[in-house]
Amino acid sequence: MYYHSDDDIFFGLQMDKLDIHIGNRLKQRRLELGFSRAELSKRTGVSLRQIREYENGRQSLKVSVLHKICRELSVEYSCFFLDFKRDVIYNCSNNDITSDEIGKLTKIYREIDDTKIRLMLLNIAKEACKFSKNRYDCRLDDGK
DSSP states (O other), rough: OOOTTTTTTTTTTTTHHHHHHHHHHHHHHHTTTTOOHHHHHHTTTTTTHHHHHHTTTSSSOOOOHHHHHHHHHHHOOGGGGGTTHHHHHHHHTTTOOOHHHHHHHHHHTTTOOOOOHHHHHHHHHHHHHHOOTTOOOOOOOOOO
């Protein structure tokens, strides 16, 4: 994910860190589910251009739009605000994982039919995370 610095400006306007954070979270979740922007646009009734603007942090989401997006992405509202202060403080811009890479991993993972193999793959990823020098928190939603 790319987090902008305090000096980031888009067409002469200061970009809000929270909008950038929410946009990054939106894009991350969309890719986790393997949705294209076009598919999310169709599912929510929000224009493709607006989805792009939200993901790039150039536009604030209205509550009604956030509600539609949360419903389609199967997440709570709080998902978009998690770790906001930590992300701002640590400025996690050194993440070298691309959106394309996340999308490919998600697609491959979803194609694995065997639950045991998926669980094994998840455990391998958790262990690999422990050895990564760039990660300080390898917990998933299960807290393990």
